[in-house]
Amino acid sequence: MTVHAEVEDLLRGLAPQVLGVLVRRYGRFDVCEDAVQEALLAAAVQWPEQAVPENPRAWLLTVASRRVADELRSDRARRRREEAAMSRLPSDALVAPAPGDEHLPGKDDTLTLFFLCAHPALSPASQVALTLRAVGGISTAEVARAFLVPEATIAQRISRGKHSIKASGIPFSLPAQSERAERLRVVLQVLYLIFNEGYTASSGPELQRSELTAEAIRLTRELRRLLSEDGEVAGLLALMLLTEARRTARTRPDGSLVPLAEQDRSLWDQELIREGLTLVTDALTRKALGPYQLQAAIAAVHAEAARAEDTDWPQILGLYELLERISPNPMVTLNRAVAVAMVRGPQAGLRLLETLDDDERVADHHRLHAVRAHLLEMAGDHGAARESYAAAARRTLSLTEQRYLEARAARLVDEQWTSDSAGERS
Amino acid sequence: MKYIELIHNNPAAWQALSQAERDEHNRDADDFLERLVESGELVGGAVVLAHPSNAKTVRVRDGVPAVTDGPFAEGKEHLAGYYVLECESMERATEIATQNPSARYFAVEVRPIMHWGGADL
Numbered sequence: 001m002t003v004h005a006e007v008e009d010l011l012r013g014l015a016p017q018v019l020g021v022l023v024r025r026y027g028r029f030d031v032c033e034d035a036v037q038e039a040l041l042a043a044a045v046q047w048p049e050q051a052v053p054e055n056p057r058a059w060l061l062t063v064a065s066r067r068v069a070d071e072l073r074s075d076r077a078r079r080r081r082e083e084a085a086m087s088r089l090p091s092d093a094l095v096a097p098a099p100g101d102e103h104l105p106g107k108d109d110t111l112t113l114f115f116l117c118a119h120p121a122l123s124p125a126s127q128v129a130l131t132l133r134a135v136g137g138i139s140t141a142e143v144a145r146a147f148l149v150p151e152a153t154i155a156q157r158i159s160r161g162k163h164s165i166k167a168s169g170i171p172f173s174l175p176a177q178s179e180r181a182e183r184l185r186v187v188l189q190v191l192y193l194i195f196n197e198g199y200t201a202s203s204g205p206e207l208q209r210s211e212l213t214a215e216a217i218r219l220t221r222e223l224r225r226l227l228s229e230d231g232e233v234a235g236l237l238a239l240m241l242l243t244e245a246r247r248t249a250r251t252r253p254d255g256s257l258v259p260l261a262e263q264d265r266s267l268w269d270q271e272l273i274r275e276g277l278t279l280v281t282d283a284l285t286r287k288a289l290g291p292y293q294l295q296a297a298i299a300a301v302h303a304e305a306a307r308a309e310d311t312d313w314p315q316i317l318g319l320y321e322l323l324e325r326i327s328p329n330p331m332v333t334l335n336r337a338v339a340v341a342m343v344r345g346p347q348a349g350l351r352l353l354e355t356l357d358d359d360e361r362v363a364d365h366h367r368l369h370a371v372r373a374h375l376l377e378m379a380g381d382h383g384a385a386r387e388s389y390a391a392a393a394r395r396t397l398s399l400t401e402q403r404y405l406e407a408r409a410a411r412l413v414d415e416q417w418t419s420d421s422a423g424e425r426s
Numbered sequence: 427m428k429y430i431e432l433i434h435n436n437p438a439a440w441q442a443l444s445q446a447e448r449d450e451h452n453r454d455a456d457d458f459l460e461r462l463v464e465s466g467e468l469v470g471g472a473v474v475l476a477h478p479s480n481a482k483t484v485r486v487r488d489g490v491p492a493v494t495d496g497p498f499a500e501g502k503e504h505l506a507g508y509y510v511l512e513c514e515s516m517e518r519a520t521e522i523a524t525q526n527p528s529a530r531y532f533a534v535e536v537r538p539i540m541h542w543g544g545a546d547l
Contacts, residue, residue: 123514124514125466125512125514126466149469149512150469150470152463153466153467153468153469153512154466156463156464156465156466157466160464160465160466200543200544200545243546246546250546255542257544260546367545397427397538397539397540397541398540398541398542398543398544398545399540399541399542400542400543400544401544401545402540404544
């Protein structure tokens with residue numbers, strides 16, 4: 001690891017702790033968060049050149065506190081010019097630590113930050129950007145690069161997020177026990193979104209986005225450290241690890257997608273798989289069942305098959321049935337149809353797909369047409385399969401998927417041509 | 427999801443508006459873009475194209491380039507400008523288009539932009 005990478009790791013870990021202390025001391029999440037970012041930037045420049053201070057956390061706290069104090073003072077000066085009454089406040093009243101604010105450094109504060117950044121009053125785009133910055137310690141410029149949008153756009157999403165927090169008067173404290181489960185669901189969703197944004201990027205212009213999966217995994221590990229008893233946190237982490245394990249096998253050097261059944265499984269990362277398997281096995285045997293654990297369990301069954309043909313499809317089907325029962329959703333039905341086809345044959349899978357034709361949430365979705373195309377191909381109906389591949393290719397918004405679907409359709413045309421001409425010859 | 431919103435208009439129809447109407451349109455267009463910047467949804471573009479009489483159209487056939495005067499699309503309507511959004515859904519992108527003052531006089535076309543990502547197959 002280079003000095004820069006080591007410093008970066010150190011800073012990202014410290015960021016939420018320092019922010020937590022500051023917010024307790026000064027209130028004003030928006031001001032404190034900016035100050036921490038400035039302190040992180042200063043450290044990122046100074047530490048690799050000079051030396052990492054003996055107590056890095058204290059260094060960041062000092063630098064960030066100074067910025068907050070400056071900001072509050074100039075804020076106050078501004079207001080003083082406007083309202084003379086404000087000047088009666090003693091100058092140190094705003095910077096003196098509140099009693100008892102240092103007693104729980106780190107743990108609870110970081111957890112509170114996770115909940116705060118994923119507060120339902122914020123838009124999903126703001127939740128994602130703010131979580132990466134305030135909990136992850138990542139700069140606006142880095143978030144913008146990873147999401148392929150201008151820095152100003154991310155800056156705007158962060159400031160809107162902070163504004164919502166301020167306007168809604170959301171306190172810096174853990175949510176009440178009664179809303180914990182629902183609020184945690186949103187936190188996990190934000191982490192899942194970050195992971196997915198990085199994972200589904202396959203090649204070329206979006207290569208750098210693999211950093212997002214690493215960041216999502218790091219943050220989910222941190223959340224698991226804070227909530228080690230929660231089965232869904234463990235399930236989400238396992239799902240990420242088992243999915244990430246397949247990353248190098250899922251694309252060819254030219255960026256085209258390799259379906260699961262055709263992947264070179266020797267490229268799968270066995271260390272990530274081992275960690276994911278341990279996590280999900282433990283969660284499933286000891287904790288309350290949830291959708292992330294079930295999706296991780298399905299990924300685990302795939303991971304355990306040395307060859308595609310060794311896949312335990314009956315077990316996967318059972319898991320999808322369970323998943324559909326606890327969180328019914330047409331996308332789950334779509335995946336269950338694949339498992340049904342693998343266990344009971346393509347016709348059974350196609351019959352299940354028919355039940356989705358009237359469901360407006362997926363009737364026009366490219367995935368429905370793509371899955372139908374695969375099952376029709378399995379059933380030997382190449383004409384209909386080709387039509388479904390073409391229908392899916394028209395609807396997808398991913399160029400990578402579109403190229404894959406067009407190639408599958410073209411392959412069937414070639415095959416048909418070959419068998420037709422063979423027929424003519426006989 | 428990223429979307430491009432294409433403003434199609436008709437230069438003759440634009441000229442036919444009263445000065446007060448054109449002023450109002452321009453003011454509303456400025457406000458409209460400012461709101462998109464504030465919402466964090468505008469990610470690119472906000473480009474206004476020159477009058478179609480300034481356009482050239484290029485074709486290469488058998489390696490031989492041919493450059494003709496005028497825009498590619500024939501007819502009275504032409505592409506007058508565009509901007510790129512990142513927002514939650516097609517519904518939201520369409521809602522934004524309805525707030526564009528150009529939609530009052532002309533038409534705004536909303537098109538999803540393709541990306542390189544791909545879900546597992």
